[in-house]
Each structure stands twice: as C-alpha cells, then as structure tokens.
Amino acid sequence: MEILQPIVTLLFFPAGLFVMGNGLAYLWVDRKLVAQYQNRIGPRWFQPLADIVKLLSKEEIVPHGIDVRLFNGLPVLALACALTAALYVPLAGLPPAFSFPGDLIVTVYLLSVVTMGLALAGANTADRFSLIGAVRTLTQLFSYEAPFMLALLGPAVVAGSWQISTINTFAGQHWMIITQPIGFVVALIGLMGKLELPPFDAPEAETEIVKGALTEYSGRGLALFQLAKSVELVVGLTLIGSFYLGGIGNPIEFFAKTLGILLVLAGLQSLFARFRIEQTAKWWRYASLLLLAQWLVIALLGGKTL
Amino acid sequence: MPTLEKFIVPIGPQHPALKEPGHFEFTVDGETVTAATVRLGYVHRGIEKATEDRNWTQNLYLLERICGICSHTHALCYSLGVEALAEVTAPPRAQAIRSLVAELERVHSHLLWLGVAAHEGGFDTLFMYSWRDRETIMDVLEGLTGNRVNYSANVLGGVKFDLDDKQIDAIKRGVDYLEERTHHYYKVVTTDTTFIRRTRGVGALTTEQAEDIGVVGPMARASGIARDVRVDAPYAAYNMFPVNIVIETAGDLEARFVVRLKELYESYRLIRAIVDHLPPGDLTVRMPRKVKEGESISRVEAPRGECFYFIKSSGGEKPERVKVRTPSLCNFTSVLATAPGHQLADMPMILAGIDPCFSCNDR
Numbered sequence: 001m002e003i004l005q006p007i008v009t010l011l012f013f014p015a016g017l018f019v020m021g022n023g024l025a026y027l028w029v030d031r032k033l034v035a036q037y038q039n040r041i042g043p044r045w046f047q048p049l050a051d052i053v054k055l056l057s058k059e060e061i062v063p064h065g066i067d068v069r070l071f072n073g074l075p076v077l078a079l080a081c082a083l084t085a086a087l088y089v090p091l092a093g094l095p096p097a098f099s100f101p102g103d104l105i106v107t108v109y110l111l112s113v114v115t116m117g118l119a120l121a122g123a124n125t126a127d128r129f130s131l132i133g134a135v136r137t138l139t140q141l142f143s144y145e146a147p148f149m150l151a152l153l154g155p156a157v158v159a160g161s162w163q164i165s166t167i168n169t170f171a172g173q174h175w176m177i178i179t180q181p182i183g184f185v186v187a188l189i190g191l192m193g194k195l196e197l198p199p200f201d202a203p204e205a206e207t208e209i210v211k212g213a214l215t216e217y218s219g220r221g222l223a224l225f226q227l228a229k230s231v232e233l234v235v236g237l238t239l240i241g242s243f244y245l246g247g248i249g250n251p252i253e254f255f256a257k258t259l260g261i262l263l264v265l266a267g268l269q270s271l272f273a274r275f276r277i278e279q280t281a282k283w284w285r286y287a288s289l290l291l292l293a294q295w296l297v298i299a300l301l302g303g304k305t306l
Numbered sequence: 307m308p309t310l311e312k313f314i315v316p317i318g319p320q321h322p323a324l325k326e327p328g329h330f331e332f333t334v335d336g337e338t339v340t341a342a343t344v345r346l347g348y349v350h351r352g353i354e355k356a357t358e359d360r361n362w363t364q365n366l367y368l369l370e371r372i373c374g375i376c377s378h379t380h381a382l383c384y385s386l387g388v389e390a391l392a393e394v395t396a397p398p399r400a401q402a403i404r405s406l407v408a409e410l411e412r413v414h415s416h417l418l419w420l421g422v423a424a425h426e427g428g429f430d431t432l433f434m435y436s437w438r439d440r441e442t443i444m445d446v447l448e449g450l451t452g453n454r455v456n457y458s459a460n461v462l463g464g465v466k467f468d469l470d471d472k473q474i475d476a477i478k479r480g481v482d483y484l485e486e487r488t489h490h491y492y493k494v495v496t497t498d499t500t501f502i503r504r505t506r507g508v509g510a511l512t513t514e515q516a517e518d519i520g521v522v523g524p525m526a527r528a529s530g531i532a533r534d535v536r537v538d539a540p541y542a543a544y545n546m547f548p549v550n551i552v553i554e555t556a557g558d559l560e561a562r563f564v565v566r567l568k569e570l571y572e573s574y575r576l577i578r579a580i581v582d583h584l585p586p587g588d589l590t591v592r593m594p595r596k597v598k599e600g601e602s603i604s605r606v607e608a609p610r611g612e613c614f615y616f617i618k619s620s621g622g623e624k625p626e627r628v629k630v631r632t633p634s635l636c637n638f639t640s641v642l643a644t645a646p647g648h649q650l651a652d653m654p655m656i657l658a659g660i661d662p663c664f665s666c667n668d669r
Binding site (some may be wrong): 037038039040128129132135198199201202205206207208209210270271272273274275276277278279 | 313431434435649652
C-alpha cells in the first residue's frame with residue numbers, strides 16, 4: 001500500500017488529473033468572465049475540455065525542415081514541467097505533495113521552462129510567424145521574469161524561508177498584500193505576462209502573427225501546450241494566493257482565493273489595448289525598480305517585523 | 307557570413323487580421339518594418355463586365371452587391387449616374403430619403419470600423435461594445451428597408467419606401483441612444499492611455515503626403531484636407547441639408563479615430579434634420595426603359611471616401627460600360643507610404659486605419 005499513495009498523488013489527486021481538470025475549469029471561468037465583461041455570452045462549461053479532446057483526436061501535421069524530435073518533445077516537456085511545478089504548491093488547500101527547502105526557486109524555474117519550451121517550439125520551425133512569436137516570447141520572458149521572481153521572493157524573505165509550505169504557513173498569519181502591495185500587483189501582472197494573456201499577448205497576437213510560436217502546431221502538440229498553460233494558470237494563482245492573500249490552508253480558502261484573483265485577472269484582461277512588445281519591456285523596467293524600492297523598505301524595517 | 311536575405315512577413319491572402327483577402331508583404335528588421343508591398347484582386351468577381359449583360363434596373367441590384375457595408379452608396383451612385391443620363395431627377399422627398407439611408411449607413415460603417423480597428427489593436431472589449439451598439443442602427447435600417455444589408459432603398463428615379471411616424475420615432479430613439487454611446491467611445495479613444503499609446507503618432511500622414519497620394523474620405527480629412535463630396539459637389543438632398551466638414555490635422559491613427567467619431571455626431575445631426583424636415587411629395591418619377599446615348603460621371607461620399615461611377619450608354623436597354631472606382635483604392639498606397647519605420651505590431655492598425663474594403667476594391 002505504501003507504493004499506492006505516491007502514485008495516486010502523482011497521477012490523480014491533487015496533482016495529475018485533478019490539476020489538469022482544475023486548469024481547464026479555471027480556463028473556462030476566465031473565458032466566461034472576460035466574455036461577460038465584454039457583453040458576450042461566452043463558452044459553455046465543457047468548452048476548454050472539448051477543445052483539448054478535439055485537438056488530441058486530430059491529425060498532427062509535422063512541417064518540413066524541422067527537428068521532429070524537438071517538435072514532438074517540447075509540448076510533452078512543457079506539460080511535464082507545469083505538472084511538476086504543481087507538486088510543490090498547496091493545491092486544493094492540501095499541503096504540497098512534495099516539499100524541500102528551496103522548492104520555491106525550483107517551482108519558478110519549472111514555470112519558466114514552460115515558456116522556454118514555447119519559445120523553442122517557435123524557433124524550431126521555419127515559419128515566419130513562429131519565429132517572430134518565439135523572439136517575442138523570449139523578449140517577454142526576460143522582461144517579466146525578474147520582477148515576477150522578485151515579487152515572489154518578497155514574501156519568502158519576510159517569512160525567512162525558500163520553502164513554499166513554510167511561507168504558506170507564515171502567510172496564514174500575515175496578509176502580505178497589505179504590507180507588500182507593489183509585490184502583489186507585480187506578481188499578478190507577471191502571471192498575466194507569463195500566460196500571455198491580454199494585454200500582454202503580443203507573443204501570440206493573432207492579428208499580427210496568427211498564433212505566434214505555436215502557429216505550426218496542430219493536434220496533440222497544441223493540446224499539450226494549452227494544457228500546460230492551464231496548469232501554469234492554477235500554479236500561478238495558487239502561489240499568489242498563498243503568498244499574498246493570507247495563505248491557503250483548506251480547500252475553501254483555495255477556491256475562494258484563486259477564483260478571487262482570477263476575477264481580477266479577467267477584469268484586467270478586458271480593460272486594455274494590447275501592449276506592443278517594446279512597451280511591455282519598458283513597463284517591466286519600472287516594475288523591477290518599484291519592487292527593488294519595496295525590498296529596500298523591507299530590509300530597512302527588518303524582515304520579520306513585517 | 308552576413309546574409310542579404312530579407313525577412314518578409316506576409317499578411318494575407320488568408321490571415322486572421324484580414325476579414326477579406328488581400329496580400330501584404332512587410333519586410334522587417336527585427337520588429338521594425340523597412341518596406342511594404344501590396345497585391346490586390348483576390349475577390350475580383352467581374353461585376354463591371356456583368357453589368358453589360360443586364361438591363362438598367364437589374365444592374366441596380368447587382369451593383370448594390372459590390373459591397374456589404376456601403377451597399378447603398380453603390381446603388382445611389384449608380385442611380386444618380388443613370389438618372390443624369392436619362393435626364394430624370396428624383397423628387398425631393400426621394401432625395402431626402404436617399405440621404406437619410408446614406409447617413410444611417412455611414413453610422414453603421416463607422417461603428418463597424420471602430421470595432422475592427424480596436425480589435426486589430428488587441429482591444430477586444432471596445433470591439434464587442436461598438437458592435438453591440440451597431441445593432442441599433444442595423445435594426446433601424448431593417449425596420450426602414452426590410453434588410454440589414456443591401457437595403458435596396460433605391461429605384462431608378464426615386465426610392466422604394468416612405469417613412470411613417472413610427473419609423474421616424476424608431477430612428478430618433480436609435481440615434482439618441484447611439485449619440486450617448488458615441489460620447490463614451492470618444493472618451494475612450496481620446497483618453498485611454500494604453501489605446502493612445504497604440505494610436506498617437508502612429509501611421510502619420512502629412513498634408514503634403516496625403517495630397518500626393520490622393521487619399522480620400524476620412525483619411526484625407528484626418529490629414530487636414532477639406533475633401534468631402536457631400537460638401538464639394540452636393541448630391542441627393544445634401545443641398546437642403548448641408549454638411550459641416552470635420553477636419554483634423556495630425557494625420558495619425560488617433561486623428562482618424564477622432565474624425566470618424568466626430569462624423570458620427572454630424573451624421574446624427576443630419577439624420578435628425580432630415581426626418582424633421584422631410585419634404586412632401588412623390589417618391590418616384592417615371593423612368594424610361596431605354597436610356598439616352600451618352601456618358602455620365604457620378605460621385606458619392608461613401609463612408610470610406612469618394613465613390614466614383616462612370617457610366618456609358620449607347621441608347622439601349624443595357625449600359626455600354628460601367629466603371630467603378632472605390633475609395634479603398636485611393637487609400638491603399640498610404641499604408642505603403644507610412645509603414646516603413648513602424649513596428650510590425652502597428653501594421654494591422656495602420657492597415658485597418660484606412661478602413662480597407664477589398665471586396666469593393668476588387669469588384
């Protein structure tokens with residue numbers, strides 16, 4: 001029986017199937033909310049799942065002039081990284097399935113690998129939209145990565161730990177959105193940049209470069225990338241919820257806090273016109289500077305007192 | 307070893323940014339566009355040639371189908387040309403109704419454009435809202451003519467329908483609602499920071515450039531050229547209901563948004579004036595089956611600019627030649643002139659800024 005528990009954890013609950021289902025459900029919530037904000041009806045609840053099932057059952061067209069192994073491997077790598085990252089966060093309000101000191105860094109890097117996979121997938125093909133999409137994806141990665149990481153490290157420094165579960169427990173007594181509001185905002189917008197949500201969707205702006213890095217993907221590859229992104233959404237929401245909104249200790253807190261953030265995210269998505277890629281890059285310079293200023297304040301006031 | 311190969315980004319003939327087929331090639335250096343070319347003609351349907359096999363009345367319905375957005379413009383321009391050849395003048399009430407439908411059409415076209423242009427800039431909320439409000443004017447047009455597009459309001463020598471009080475009420479209510487909404491859109495377009503950063507100074511066309519290229523319609527008026535057929539050579543009822551021309555001088559995308567939105571106010575004013583002061587009288591005059599030999603030129607201010615018809619008759623039941631020149635053709639080259647030096651991300655908006663109508667253009 002000893003062996004059974006890790007298998008269930010990895011494949012079904014709380015990681016594996018649960019987090020994928022959760023991601024698709026949140027994707028639907030996001031789409032529905034944006035639709036409502038835009039005075040549309042929006043998709044039915046099973047639409048994201050139906051999209052994935054449809055894409056998985058379709059023929060995958062492999063373009064000429066590419067490395068086929070990379071083409072097939074990258075979507076799997078991206079999904080695997082997103083799912084692995086999910087193991088270290090308090091999914092569904094339960095303690096993280098795996099935990100060790102320093103897992104915050106690992107999680108953040110695993111999430112970056114998802115984006116790297118996306119960019120590589122674009123750079124791997126000879127398609128011009130994909131190439132531009134790949135360049136933009138990487139530009140955006142470099143722009144948001146530093147501030148996003150700084151925003152997540154803020155609570156870590158205050159809690160005095162690099163372990164997500166420890167920070168989560170510490171956050172249970174401290175609502176860090178009050179003491180580090182800039183960090184919260186930057187983390188939120190960093191997540192939007194990571195997920196390439198509007199208005200930071202220049203890397204996949206359909207009116208310019210079709211689907212950006214994923215233009216050549218159809219069928220299975222596209223489905224896996226989308227699954228990876230929806231898992232990334234859940235992981236990102238959980239991280240922000242647990243760090244800034246007073247920790248996540250039980251399922252009710254989990255759903256209330258993550259959905260609350262998603263509500264704000266959907267609002268932000270429907271408020272703005274798309275940023276050009278160089279505008280995005282400029283934005284993040286200010287975000288980093290603001291965060292560093294906040295860090296300075298934290299350091300001056302002395303970490304744990306906050 | 308440095309390569310001299312150019313990196314060309316093709317947009318079209320099939321591309322999510324284009325609702326109709328056209329082909330643009332943008333040579334880019336990183337994200338910056340260095341050169342642009344255009345190729346048109348993907349929706350050529352041979353309509354001009356087809357007119358030569360149909361009689362004068364049939365052609366009215368054929369030509370109306372050149373464009374799904376400014377269909378009334380084409381039918382009106384053709385009717386004016388044929389009426390000039392036949393030496394027939396439509397009665398004043400018919401002329402007023404023609405102008406009314408033309409202005410309603412301008413409102414729906416400009417609102418449609420606002421949505422499309424916002425969508426190209428990644429501002430889908432504005433797109434959804436403006437298209438929702440556009441339904442008001444579509445309903446008004448449907449109540450008036452029975453059709454949402456291809457209204458077939460014209461017949462040779464007049465119009466097909468009259469207005470009753472109920473319809474006038476519906477028009478007024480619709481226009482009141484839209485005027486209120488237009489205030490909101492005007493505010494968004496001129497004050498929203500993210501949107502202004504995508505429009506201000508983008509695709510700027512100086513007055514000299516605009517003169518050289520010969521742009522028409524809102525494009526010309528956004529670059530400081532007072533060019534409007536409704537003012538320069540009034541047709542239909544624009545003598546009775548004069549138009550105040552809207553001019554901006556910046557010539558950039560923001561100016562084009564402002565010009566089109568201010569033209570909406572002007573259209574609302576005209577629509578109200580026309581329904582309040584409809585001249586009494588007949589709707590049609592008798593039109594001969596055969597049209598006298600001769601040539602005529604007629605011009606109408608379409609929502610996109612000057613629409614031009616040349617009609618030649620050899621005295622029979624069918625035209626000898628109908629030549630159509632639509633405003634989009636005059637404006638396409640401005641995209642090529644303004645594109646170099648801009649970001650690739652600006653291209654869809656610059657392209658949408660001229661309100662291109664490929665289907666009109668190719669016929």
